[in-house]
Amino acid sequence: MAILTEAMRERIRAYLPRYPSKQAVVLPALHVVQDELRCVPLEAVREIAEMLDLHPAQVQDTLSFYGFFRDEKHPLGRKRVWVCRSLSCMLRGGEELLRDLSARLGVKPGETTPDGRITLEFAECLGQCEGAPCLMIDDEVHGPLTTEQALELLKRAEEAS
Amino acid sequence: MSFEPVLLRNRGVPDVQRLEVYQQRGGYRALEKALRMSPAEVVQVVKDSGLRGRGGAGFPCGVKWTFLPKDHSGPIYLCVNADESEPGTFNNRILMEEDPHQVLEGITISAYATRATTAYIYLRYEYGRCYRTMQRAVDEAYAAGLLGRNILGRSDFHLDVYLHRGAGAYICGEETGLIESLEGKRAWPRIKPPFPAVEGAFRKPTIVNNVETLACVTHILDRGADWFKSIGVPPDPNNPRDLGSYGPKLYCISGHVNNPCCVELPLGVTARQLIEEHGGGVWKGRKAKAVVPGGISMGFLSESELDTPLDFIGPTKVGCLGLGTAAVIVIDDQTSMVDVLYNSCRFFRHESCGQCTPCREGTEWMTKILARIRRGQGELSDLDQLLEIANGIGITPGTTICGLADGAAWPVKNALTKFRAEFEEYIRHHGRHHDQR
Missing domain, CATH: 1.10.10 (Arc Repressor Mutant, subunit A)
Structure with missing residues (x-):
């Protein structure tokens, strides 16, 4: 079919x-x-x-x-969140943001929450270095963000779609 | 130093993304002027201006255009490199988000000069806002007769512009990697020659130019080559290889400064001026330990080298690879250079396309060695091992097709030359109890 x-x-x-x-x-x-x-x-x-x-x-x-595409064994959640780990973000807490989001969502980078809501990823430089640490939800980058702000933003993005 | 911005002159102007507002501010005047000239005359103006590519390599733009075959039956393609991915770099994003018609006007003038009939804007996927902003600008331009058939009523000038979204790969910023990706293939850079101007996209003559380079073209046509040459740094008469560093440049400042930002200044400003006068100084009252001069692949300036002018030749005088994208990343004195170098190596390991073995394996080995050092299992001999790998990969030693490996190697070479004592100290004093990240 x-x-x-x-x-x-x-x-x-x-x-x-x-x-x-x-x-x-x-x-x-x-x-x-x-x-x-x-x-x-x-x-x-x-x-x-x-x-x-x-x-x-x-x-x-x-x-x-292109690491961007997923096969059918690894489908994306409804929202895809990329946390930048490159130098400008690392210097301002990017790795901590990724670690904390990973803990709060209960998934490792690359994984999707069991309810299929969110896929967490690490990203290389997202090009928003003046707003470090930053993350991207689908194809829009936001920053600088604390972990709490990131979770709030994610919640709003889920509600909006 | 007071400098009236040109590329960022419309920044913050309400609704300047709309064609009507852009035109009210003098937009598309340069295109009208260009269309009163012959394509060859436009090429000559850009050549005379000394404009060098803003994407990293600094190749003279007008000279690149003259490499196109004369009297080619076409089609000729213009590829706009909007794959901006070099860590620390976001100037093209600002140009596209804030003043899309300025970029589009530069594209249209450049297509006229090169006789390109199709322009592809290869845009990194992550720039979703740019995608939507640029697409709206393209649609407006078509509706106003500024794109499509018979542009501005000229029966001999047609141009189609398409946005083409990438899929998250740094190597697509390399011009032949970009072309391969545009053609729907893996982005493996091509062996040159033939250069894209002779055989590029779809085996046709192709010019690949960076977004900021094309934005500069708009103003060179508007204000003239002499205006452009009145800004920046003329060539060093004692250095026949110095082609000069003319024009305004967008400098990105990020990392440990109080005010990370993108600022437009004449080429040749020093890293210290950028940090102190525009970045608000190093954060938390600290001192800078090291500064990336132009994107991570260019290496590091030490504190004592911060008065180096950031023009096309300045960074090379202190052992850096070049000006790169003019993206300055400030690293404070509380940060470990071991952590910084690990971050850099990990980036290039992730982004190596895998085509050339020295790059694919070398970036992997360097990352593994640095990970081992960070685990507290490093040995002093690892530092020479790192240098040996770094010296063996890239187009500098002649072992790879493209410059990605040079960009991976340079931070290693600079760090181990300029900060060697810190690495030795780290290896001697970090035991197995060290934080395992």
Whole structure:
């Protein structure tokens, strides 16, 4: 059974006119799928490959290079939180923020809470060094934050979506 | 020192992200001016200005453009490098979030000059706000006839601009890694030559320019090459390899300062001036121990080197790799350089793309050795081992395709040269009871 819905296929096809090669649509397609399914199942890899006239291994090769994408055994929670651990943040408490959030959420970086709400990740420099320590919820960066502020922000982000 | 900002002149102006407000403030005047010139004349102005790339390598922008083949049947691509990922660096984010049309105007002028008909803005995924701000600006520009077919009524000038989001990989900031990633592949940098100007994206001539570089182009066209050259530092007449450091530059200041910020100043300001006059001084009344001059890959300045001018040549005179992204990270005197260096090595281990063995293995070994030292199991001979690895990886010794490994090696070389006593002391005095992080 097809895993890509017609709506997802439509979103992926809309990228085709932008590029002279179909392969260039691999990253946009992977983003579309992960946005919707919170992971990129192997069947989706096959279907993307078929849409773009590629071998599934080519899509899998790209997918596996970027640490960003999750396979079906490791789907994302409803919110994905990345805590920056690079130098500017480390100097202002980034590692402590990651450690404390890990303890409070009861998960290690890379893991998802058992209720499927939150995936915690470490990040390399998020580019908000004037607001260190910072973290990113989905694709928006916030900082500087204490652990309490981070948890409050996360709660509000969950309520808003 | 008083300096009227140019790149940040619209910062804080309400709604300047909107085309109408940007235009009221003189926006797209430079594009109109450029379109009254021939593409070759625009290239010449940028060449005359001495503008050097702001992304890290400092290559002269106008010269890069002249590497495009003459009379190519096309298409020619412009790739905008918005993959800003160097630790400590956030100037491109500020430009895109706060003044997106300034960036877009620079892109449009540069596309006209290079005869590019498609521009891809390769934007790191983490810059979600930039993505939405830039997309709105692109949509507005299309609606106003500033992008698309027959730009400003010119039947011979067409440009499409697309945003392309990355997926969290530092190596995509390397220009050929960026191109591979844009093509839908793993971001493995290419062996050069051929350089992208000859064979780049989709095997066509391609120019890759940084966001800030393109924003500078807007003002060079608006105010002229002489204006640009009146700012910054001219070349040292005794150094034939110094191409000069002209123009304004966005300096990022982060780490242990009272006021982390991004500030625009003429190239050549010193690290001490940045810390004292713009960063509010070192926090908690402490002193600086070390300062990263331009993103972590450039290495470290010691306290006694803080009067080094941060132009394209200054940091190299004190053993750093270069100006890099001009992102200054201040490290106070209470911080362990062992911890700092471990953090740096861990970053590069994580971001090495794995294509070249010396980089993939070298960044791993250096991180492991530093982890061992931090566990209290280090030996003095580890320091020479670290240096041997650092000296063997990168394009400097000629063992890798791209410069990522040089960036990984430089902090190690600088730290073990300038702060060796601290590392030796750490190894002698840290037993097995040391905090195991």
